[in-house]
Amino acid sequence: MNHMQVFLTYSDIALASGLIIIVLLISWQLRLKLTSTLLMAAVRTIVQLSFIGLILAWIFAREQWYEVLLILTIMTLIAGSAAKNRVKRSYKGLLTDTLIAVGTSATLVTAIAMIVILRVQPWYTPQFIIPILGLILGNSLTAISLTSNQLIETFHEQQGRIEMMLSLSARPFEAVHEQIRAAITNGMTPTLNSMLVVGIVSLPGMMTGQILAGADPTQAVRYQIVTMFLICVSSTLGCTISALLIYRRFFNKNQQFTLPR
Incomplete structure (x- = not known):
């Protein structure tokens, strides 16, 4: 055929x-x-x-490694900045936190994909690493911005409740655990919803593009399964890191709840 x-x-x-x-x-x-x-x-x-x-x-x-690395760095910096700009209530150091969350999660998951799963040689082959990192960054920054935005808003709105729990001998993390859990869940919702309907309601862009380009549909499906799992792991790590970094910003060295500038 x-x-x-x-x-x-x-x-x-x-x-x-x-x-x-x-x-x-x-x-x-x-x-x-x-x-x-x-x-x-x-x-x-x-x-x-x-x-x-x-x-x-x-x-x-x-195919020069330093040129590929430069592009990957620029992509990560832009993603971190975009995640920060989507947060309504900013504070000093938010950009640093979003860059750490985006960069750490995306770099770790991309490295696993290139070295362990795809086993691409050399690891910096641009045909693979650039689109994979781009997919991960695009989804991670959305998840991280949703988590950050909700958590910061909740901390401001529930300041009195958190301080009351601290006064009742609750540890700092215990006082805000529910807010952190809700924020991470909110950040993960788009990714989980996408995974629940993929292949039934929607055909993802990567899979559709490969099929339109003439690739074997079974191979396109396998690549899509791998990328969906990579996105899920990266988003989860990014949301968790972001939430923990924000949590540290709202407590001082004496474990007192404070609103950062």
Whole structure:
């Protein structure tokens, strides 16, 4: 059985871009006031992906470890900054905390994927490590930002309750354990929901892209299973690290509950 491959041209991209007009019409008709945001998002999508496509093509052709490492570092820094920017209540040191949470979880899980599961040689092969890290970072930063946002908000809103529990001889972690548990659960919800319906309600982007590119569907499925588990582990680690770092920010050396600047 022959598998047809479809190669997209710039005219195909232009036709797909024209579909945005439907969204703009809906926004205008319902007065959603999203026109400028939609246009900006569409333009940035084209520009950013075209730019990264050129960079990746150059890196894939050279395969130099230091260039790959530079790209991975930049991706991680941007992800950490994006996670921090999604938190409504900021404090001094939040960027550092989100960078540690994102960087530690994504680096650890990506290393396991490259060395233990895929056994890619060399480990810095850009064709594998860049898209895998990108998938992990994109999902981890969402989970971490959800956890951080809820936990910080809860600490501010429930300051009196936490201080009351401390006054009743509760240990610091005991006083905020319920809030930490709820925040981590909230951060993990999108990932868990995605895992529950994958293959039944939705076909993930990575799997769909491989199939459209002519890959064997069974191999595409295996890659998707691996990436889903990697995302789940990375998100869990990231949420946990983020919650613990925030917890430490809200207690001083004397184990007293304080609101950071």
